[in-house]
Amino acid sequence: MATKITRRKTSRFRGIAAEERQAQRRSMLIDAGLEVFGTVGFHAATVRAICTHANLTERYFYESFENREALFAAVYEHLVSHLRDALVAALLPAPRDVGTMARAGLTTLFGAMRDDPRYMRILFVDVFTVSDEVDRLSRRATGGFAQLVQTLVETMYPQDRRAGLDPRLVAHGLVGAAMNTVMYWAYGGYKEPLETVVHNCAVLFEALGAYFPQAAPTKTKSRSGKA
Amino acid sequence: MATKITRRKTSRFRGIAAEERQAQRRSMLIDAGLEVFGTVGFHAATVRAICTHANLTERYFYESFENREALFAAVYEHLVSHLRDALVAALLPAPRDVGTMARAGLTTLFGAMRDDPRYMRILFVDVFTVSDEVDRLSRRATGGFAQLVQTLVETMYPQDRRAGLDPRLVAHGLVGAAMNTVMYWAYGGYKEPLETVVHNCAVLFEALGAYFPQAAPTKTKSRSGKA
DNA sequence: CGATATTGACATGCGTCATTGTCAAACGTA
DNA sequence: TACGTTTGACAATGACGCATGTCAATATCG
Known part of the structure; x- marks a missing residue:
């Protein structure tokens, strides 16, 4: 393969560090969880509904939670x-x-x-x-x-x-x-x-x-x- | 088709009237429901598990309960x-x-x-x-x-x-x-x-x-x- | 500008379970 | 005995949802 490996330090997106972005997403998911779990209940709450409320896609759900x-x-x-x-x-x-x-x-x-x-x-x-x-x-x-x-x-x-x-x-x-x-x-x-x-x-x-x-x-x- | 229709009154099986048999099955399902719901909880209880505990098949479940x-x-x-x-x-x-x-x-x-x-x-x-x-x-x-x-x-x-x-x-x-x-x-x-x-x-x-x-x-x- | 990282929308595989259907064996009655 | 009824075992269908994967669009930075 290519011998040259371009390793770039990104770490910033929209002015926010990667760590912080991830923490924000986690926080949004917790808020969404409070909303969905707290209204329809745990057993009627789907991952999709939670993600919709959080304005995130399912991939990010599993980034923060098992x-x-x-x-x-x-x-x-x-x-x-x-x-x-x-x-x-x-x-x-x-x-x-x-x-x-x-x-x-x-x-x-x-x-x-x-x-x-x-x-x-x-x-x-x-x-x-x-x-x-x-x-x-x-x-x-x-x-x-x-x-x-x-x-x-x-x-x-x-x-x-x-x-x-x-x-x-x-x-x-x-x-x-x-x-x-x-x-x-x-x-x-x-x-x-x-x-x-x-x-x-x-x-x-x-x-x-x-x-x-x-x-x-x-x-x-x-x-x-x-x- | 056949003109003669044989209508027979069965109503007894193993010496028990049909009505009573059905009531017995219902009762057995309630007992099984108590057992399964009461141990693993409602949301983990499957119809199959309930019927197994009741020694009945799924068909009889829907005979007694929606x-x-x-x-x-x-x-x-x-x-x-x-x-x-x-x-x-x-x-x-x-x-x-x-x-x-x-x-x-x-x-x-x-x-x-x-x-x-x-x-x-x-x-x-x-x-x-x-x-x-x-x-x-x-x-x-x-x-x-x-x-x-x-x-x-x-x-x-x-x-x-x-x-x-x-x-x-x-x-x-x-x-x-x-x-x-x-x-x-x-x-x-x-x-x-x-x-x-x-x-x-x-x-x-x-x-x-x-x-x-x-x-x-x-x-x-x-x-x-x-x- | 160009390469890479990040994101968002969506598709797919997989398993579970409710519910209905099939069929043969056991049973009761004429 | 013969025939319809009742039963039990199990298959078939269809829906649903989790979890992962694909891919193009967008953003960042050298």
Whole structure:
């Protein structure tokens, strides 16, 4: 063959480096994935539809992602980290009070769901049906949120006040309450004001904080036999 | 062609009437649907696999069901009505006390989930991703359970004690708590005893019963500012 | 300008699965 | 026994979608 090999450093196209162009395409695909997965659901989402939304051809899909499942995982992680950041930002400056913190967190989460209903479909519905691997991903994520709630409860209330309760179970219960509340809200078309929904969910957190059935509160109080 | 037409009434095969045979096949398909949908999930379940499990050929599938989705709907309704019956049976004889009734109901539901984990996959996971029609089905079903909880709460506590709360929202929150609790339990391999899980979930019901932030309880009690 | 890199539109191969159809064997009844 | 019914095994068809490949048009840079 030809002995002379012309090796050219291209690396720039429309003024943008190759690496950055690729990163942009990946980002566009994640946006498109959010749109398509979040509206028609994972199983009805075709690679073609995603690429059409991203204004890219299928070749570029496989440049950034192994397959449809991999894109879903990326979208999912994207949303989770976004929510986690927002949650932390909302909780850090809040007063160290269970009710107030619950309201701050729930306001952030519920607000995000109302602002972008596509989140819900991805975070709470499809994620469990994509694959075992994505399922594990979601366990870690919701476990992380439950961990947050658990830490909050454990910090707020000393050991002796929550005797007989398993903080992990309670935390997952509270997380489930929030999830189903927001889903009900969404299905009804977000009729109720955000504050109302937050309030009705936060009450569960507050009520638990005020009520520990087997507790030995600071003030002597007869433990009425059965709960 | 032949003028004589031999019309024979068969109607019996292996001693069973045609109608009953068909009903049996339908029932076997529902059982197989529970097995396959409940293990690999709806989207990975093929008609062939279902028929294999039912010991029937594909022809008989379409004799009883329009398509895979129709079978799923039938399986779903089957499970829901089963659970509803069990729940009513558990609640009717129970004392009219929120904590006790919650425990009775949760014990029934959680026990059913542990006895047959396939239920969970169908009732709480796949049902939202099958189709819009099945989705509506599920809204009605969970709405029914929430209605039950709501009625319970409204009966137990008079209007003035739940001022500021929307019973529908609270009920959906509690239902979500139960759902996520049992899912966490299942994912962990049902390590904790049933009573423990029930207790940690029932506490949410009880706590709410004992705590109405804007309530004006019968006994005068200083409303200590924050929870 | 000319060579190469990059892109976009589209085609192709491949496998899977739903759904219908074929056919012979087993069965029940006259 | 003889005939129509019921059943089970399996083939045929057609649609769909993933994943890869082709090719011309456009952009970049020496």
